[in-house]
Amino acid sequence: MIFKVVLIGCSADIVAQAEELNGFISENLGRGDHGCGTILFCSKKQDKNALLDLVPTESVKLVTVAGYRPETILEALKIVENMEETHLYLFPGGYAGSELAVRWAFRAKGSSLVQVNQIEYTENQLIAKKKVYSDYVMGVFRLKKKPYCIAPARGSASSLPVRVKQPLTVTEHDMTHLYRDRFVESYKWTPGEKTGNLEKAKFILIGGRGMNNAESAEKLKKIANSLGAAFGVSRPAAMNAWSTMDKIVGVSGAVTKPDVCIVAGASGAAAFYVGIEKSKFIVAINKDPRAPIIKSSDVAIIDDYKAVMDELVKLISAQK
Amino acid sequence: MNILVCFTVIPELEMMLGEDWFVDENLQIDVGFLKHSLNCYDESALEIALKFSDAARKRHVSPNLTALTIAGPEANPILKTLNALRFNRVVRINNHEDIRFNSMAIASMLHQYVSNRMPQDVLLMGWQSGVGENAKTPLLVAEMLGWPCITQVTEIEPVDSHHLVVTCQVDDGQLQQTIQIPCVLSIGNAPNSYMRIPTLKDRMQFGRRTAEVLDANDFEPFDEGIELVSLDVINRQRSAILIEGATPEEKAGKLYKSFLAKRLNKL
Secondary structure, three states: OEEEEEEEOOOOOHHHHHHHHHHHHHHHOOOOOOEEEEEEEEOOOOOHHHHHOOOOOOEEEEEEOOOOOHHHHHHHHHHHOOOOOOOEEEOOOOHHHHHHHHHHHHHOOOEEEEEEEEEEEEOOEEEEEEEEOOOOEEEEEEEOOOOEEEEEOOOOOOOOOOOOOOOOEEEEEEOOOOOOOOOEEEEEEEEOOOOHHHHHOOEEEEEOHHHOOHHHHHHHHHHHHHHOOEEEEOHHHHHOOOOOHHHEEOOOOEOOOOOEEEEEOOOOOHHHHOOOOOOOEEEEEEOOOOOHHHHOOOEEEEOOHHHHHHHHHHHHHHHO | OEEEEEEOEEEOHHHOOHHHOOEOOOOOEOOOOOOEEEOHHHHHHHHHHHHHHHHHHHOOOOOEEEEEEEEOHHHHHHHHHHHHOOOOEEEEEEOOOOOOOOHHHHHHHHHHHHHHHOOOOEEEEEOOOOOOOOOOHHHHHHHHHOOOEEEEEEEEEEEEOOEEEEEEEEOOEEEEEEEEOOEEEEEOOOOOOOOOOOOHHHHHHHOOOOOEEEEHHHOOOOOOOEEEEEEEEOOOOOOOEEOOOOOHHHHHHHHHHHHHHHHHHHO
16 A cells, blocks of 8 residues: 655644654554655745654655645645555645645545544555544544545544654655646735644643633633643634634644643533543533533532632642 | 525534434434534524625625525525525525535535536535534535635625635634635634524515525435445543532532642642
8 A cells, every 4th residue: 555645844833744644654554564655845945854854754755835825735746646556645634634635635536534533444445433423423434436535633643753764765846836826816824823732731721601701711711821721712612702713622623632621611512522532631610410521521510610710729829 | 796605404413412322224313303503614604694795785795695505394494594684595405315424415516506507706614514524515616616715714805896805714823815706715613603693574574585495316416435334422421520519619629639639730
């Protein structure tokens, strides 16, 4: 089986992309019986040696493009790739990688699946597992058309830095002349705080719909800061503009893995729980004893989270 | 400017209790007893289209809004609401096939609707639905139409009858682009985009209009190349030790002493 890894080097999250895909390969494929390579997209200004340190395979096609535009990347892929010889393409798990996986599969007449948790390759098919039904159910799918284009679910594999530096075979391709997104007349990029802080935090405090308003959300955020915890919210809380979108925890936000996670006033719908299920210890505080988060926690308190948190702040501060 | 908003009506799965989750021999889960509501990202798409329409009228651009779903009669109450919200056209493609995990079939029907029946300039839809979680349909429609696609869109503003300003989230920040139409816009986490409620007057005046109903059998099928093998309900139960106490303060004290103090000290 021949598989290729696609990395978008011109994106600021390239290290996370490379480490997640390296972990995914290690847990799902290994490198033993497979032929593999990486297609690494970068821009002219970037430090290419630093990018090459992130490559998880022994060979790489280093493709220089004018900048990250999906149309440009897809066009360049078509030029540098012989899609008939590749069985599997692995794309990064973020928005960009998922988009490219689906569109590349369509153009290559293959099949795609995104937000994938696990894959297994057998002779003439790829079996892939992914969550469906708002993350309450694990679906197992058989992909029948090669090339199979997969983008893993974020957090589905451990982040694994590329530690062993192999001698790399590098082929360079200059695709800076491609510029297909002519429908864009102007654009302005603003760097975001993104979810990185939440995803790396050891201690997290999360508020849900039970916060009821923006003032309560702000107060809970201050409590999180005073305790040294990262602050997150469920999607409904962010949709009500009680907090910014970069604080969302769950399938459409951060996927966290803290040592301690306190969930205050969130019911624990599966799409939210996906964002905390790798926590070592979950505390749920909720007035509703039937809220799903109660059964999915290690320890639970059925009560108003505000009074409980006020007391916890006193206890934790006294120990500092 | 013709704008098509594609939406899905889904069962409220969070109301399912543990024992309700049962996968039968045909890989179906009975959700017929649940209330159905708008898929959350599609709800944002519909409200974004309405906001855009309000703003466009101030610039003397009058967008023509169509709302379309591929569903059975369970979508009818939502169609009435959309009529009352004054979508110019409300369409249901009547479908009885299992398309939960067949984005190609969905995208192909949308493509055929736009290409053969009702030309459009902009397509809006949520990036994924709560049942299939395929996260592919907007991208595949764009590919089939040969149009560009912008993903994780949070806001659109009118410029003139051929241009839009589109704000979207990207993996490393936020992008605001002025674009030419046509295009497909895939809606992500858009703040303040719960769909508005129609007035009683509009409900009486417009809500009774009939939705256009088409038959899915009149559209060419499209093979996804993916087959569902099994569905397994995920068990997320943990020990769920309940901390008892007379007051919240007492419960907090027990939580801290017995469970948190040592763990937090180690961090």
